[in-house]
Amino acid sequence: MSRTPKVAGVATLVVLGLTLAGCSTPAATAENTPEASAAAALEPATITVYTSEPQEKIDAIVAAFNETQPDVTVEVFRAGTGDLTARIEAERTTGDVQADILLAADSATFEGYKADDLLLAYTPADVESLNQDVVDPDGFYVGTRIIPTVIAYNTGVIDTPPTSWADLTDPAYAGQITMPNPDVSGAAAYNAAVWLDNADLGDEWLVDLAKNKPVIADSNGPVSQAVAAGTQPVGVVVDYLVRELKAAGSPIDVAYPTEGVPYVSQPVGIFASTDEEAASEAFVDYLVSAAGQELAVEQSYLPVRNDVGTPDGAPAMDDIEILTPDLDVIADTKAAAVARFNELFQ
Template identity: 70%
Template structure:
């Protein structure tokens, strides 16, 4: 599906330059690895949908290891990011070096169009194979499942399945994010429609309960926490964030399994800072980067850093793993189906 790009040669050339640093010129990084000493200052631009506070923490931790690399950020929702990327492509080339957002099918499409450089990701063997692109154009940086969340003050018995949400008792009590705005919600729509246990029949029955559709996962989680809509569909880390802050909200992982996005990272083929960009991507999936992800309430992409407080072990979560080519091909139609049913 992918096509090789000229950025491979650029990456290889940069790697040779870095390899020229002798062991005597290297200093230990915070994770014990060798970081180049006296490396030239560089600046990379990251397009991301990460919450501002979380991306600020990531950059601060990265700069403890690589202070010579300045990371500039443009933060927006996935829909706005993809629109910006398309606009910049039309004008000439993408102005970012790294994309940290969205879902694997989005990156599959970009790779197929020659928009991404091949990665040389460090420590791949430690990563969950589910987040690795077989052709090496992107790597997942956290597991972000979409789950059922509920207000513990308003709901006595937590729903345990997606099918349960179609019960008439949940009419006018549900909230969901808008797939036109949320990349995760768009991905979920395609996964649900592709899932044999669910499909269009389930989505139609769910629509009959008239969920409130809000722009994104943030407002959806807030509506649940406040009790305005006591049950909803939302990404799990937001539930943990709100519960840790004292909100009466909890998470339920549906027994049919949960769709998930892996917040991939990739380097644009047009980047002039491939080596610095690769260093940033490597930090995201390193043990230290993943420990930070866990501290930020995310489920990790490697098995040696545990899971967030209150979260189940990864082995206890049923993840839905659809064919990503099918999801990429059907996502636009799935969003159209969702909109027809829910709006």
């Protein structure tokens, strides 16, 4: 936000460049298209983004956005979702949130912020091209990628991999499983609520899983690394990390559990307290545009639109059984679910 003082520790990323090919068309032929509108050059502005995106990935996003909007300075504060939500809560209790945009977490988190009137209503350009499951029907946020949580396994250690959540309760996996901490990972917190809400899993499954004494890592990154190294050869982790490690040559692969997989859509929303609406809206537009989603695919994410392909090695969304809980229920139960998880696993 263009307010002072700025958030400490924020890195300013400004990359000047030419307009991305395909993101705009000559004004004489496409003057009123959504792409042309979204790519129209803005006056100088500064926006602050709170995000849980890995640093290299958010750096690439900002650089690509600045190719179409060179006069918009994007300041980034990156942290785990748990730290971000704690920061937002602290800021809102003492005044306005010191950011323009949140790019993190899950739809249930954004539902809570919507209910608290923290978000600005905005419908991105070309919204009809998106998977409507990730679009808030009230227009306060939109998903930017599909990130399922799956079972990863080390192919050099595990001969017969688990293919279901139920398989993870087998005593044969005692001491071999690792999972992310829901106090740090927004996806892990969301998953805890989804599992507890699922009739085929629920508290009984969590209790049985806890008997195998999974190692709780700080976040998804250390989980995937432990599986690739064979320290804990089975992990519960977001799928894109497995694809990246496998592509780099690690002995790791993925199973999409037969009961279905929870997923987060890494929503983006604009805080109602922003004083840079136009620049914030342009950033949202870029994230879900064809160009922004092509970049998401390059970064190993499943996209939220079907005209940009999918990452190498990724299944089609139609081939994945997706768990789609009631978001109101998940929002209402997530804190209790995390507390229950911590009681059992930590």
